[in-house]
Amino acid sequence: MRTGSEPTTARSALRMRFWLSLWGLVWAIFGTAAFALAGRPGWAAACGVLWLVITVDLAVILRHMRQGPHFQPGPDVPPYRPAEHRLPKQYRHHGP
Template identity: 80%
Template sequence: MVRTGSEPVTARSPLRMRFWLGMWGLVWATFGTVAFALVGRPAWAAACGVLWLIVTADLAMVLRHLRQGPHYQPGRDVPPYEPPREG
């Protein structure tokens, strides 16, 4: 991605919020899978199971990014990159 110089200096990805929303989704997907399996709705249980797999994969990626810690961000003394010239 090309840096334009107009990015906020303290911009961060909302990984912690995404983690907690993912945990909320994981709880509901687990509940839905179990509940639909118990009442004899295998298609809905399978759909909730697939959602559970997707949420689990997303949470694994979020946790990986959280454990990596902050990445290098250029400081104020680093000028923005010049956009490529066409023609």
């Protein structure tokens, strides 16, 4: 059942993201070095920018992993009704 709060309660496979980012980091470092040695400064710079993006992503992933698990309701917890001001007019409750 959809509750309307899926974007705020979505969960991410942080360990998988961590290992995939490490794999990408290894290839970005290798690409930067290989293109620099091959005399391709444009490609080396592109790999360097990718290296920077992956490093920032790894920092975010590690921060989220250190924060630990947050409460996630299980299947036995009924969904909450969305706030009335966020519902489209046709779904708002009017009356007792």
